[in-house]
Amino acid sequence: MVTQPGSSGVLLMCDPPGVAGRAGTSAPDSRSYGRVMPHEWIRFLHIASAIGFVGVHGASIAVLYAVRNESDRGRIEAMLGFSAKTVLAMYVSLGLVVGTGFWLGFTEPRFFSQPWYWLSLATLAATTVLMWFVARPFGKRVLAACEIRPSGVPRVSDEELSQILRSQQTNVITLIGVGGLGTILYLMVFRPGF
Numbered sequence: 753m754v755t756q757p758g759s760s761g762v763l764l765m766c767d768p769p770g771v772a773g774r775a776g777t778s779a780p781d782s783r784s785y786g787r788v789m790p791h792e793w794i795r796f797l798h799i800a801s802a803i804g805f806v807g808v809h810g811a812s813i814a815v816l817y818a819v820r821n822e823s824d825r826g827r828i829e830a831m832l833g834f835s836a837k838t839v840l841a842m843y844v845s846l847g848l849v850v851g852t853g854f855w856l857g858f859t860e861p862r863f864f865s866q867p868w869y870w871l872s873l874a875t876l877a878a879t880t881v882l883m884w885f886v887a888r889p890f891g892k893r894v895l896a897a898c899e900i901r902p903s904g905v906p907r908v909s910d911e912e913l914s915q916i917l918r919s920q921q922t923n924v925i926t927l928i929g930v931g932g933l934g935t936i937l938y939l940m941v942f943r944p945g946f
């Protein structure tokens with residue numbers, strides 16, 4: 753253990769070099785004291801969770817566009833089924849993003865008083881709710897349109913199915929998702945003070 757001059761705290765050996773008082777000019781960084789896990793590792797987990805979320809949700813994004821040009825009902829159902837299978841993993845990674853985001857706030861309490869922190873959380877919540885009300889029903893609508901009646905006649909005609917698949921809803925879902933993701937990325941990187 754090393755006692756840092758000018759502070760009453762004790763710097764742990766596990767802290768990365770240079771975290772506290774770089775070049776001996778400033779006071780030790782509060783992040784380095786008595787933490788279960790260093791701030792940098794929580795940030796690592798936070799970014800890894802976000803990458804995991806985008807990777808997993810990429811399946812639904814790919815399916816959203818792949819079905820646009822598909823006319824085979826069986827293939828459309830199979831693709832939507834695959835997308836549905838990724839939803840649980842998506843929620844787990846989303847939970848990890850939020851959990852590690854809060855954890856970062858607790859290791860760096862000044863974040864709690866900064867607008868970008870709460871705005872990014874609000875944007876994530878708003879994007880999730882909008883997705884729930886727009887993207888989720890769209891998948892269900894497409895699946896219902898793919899159904900074949902017991903008589904063997906499709907519930908909706910091929911033309912109607914094609915219209916649903918190519919409707920503006922795909923663009924609306926993309927706008928919500930990309931808009932939400934882009935806003936969060938901007939807030940995380942630039943941390944505007946307003």
Ligand code: HEM
Binds near residue numbers: 812835836880881884
């Ligand atoms: C911050 C970014 C995003 C969040 C938080 C988010 C969240 C969600 C949530 C909560 C659902 C509902 C899942 C369910 O319970 O069925 C969903 C579904 C969906 N999202 Fe996103 N999403 C994001 C970005 C995107 C982007 C960028 C796109 C496309 C360009 C997209 C396309 C879809 C599609 C197609 C579904 C339907 C999946 C299915 O029903 O199988 N999302 N999203």
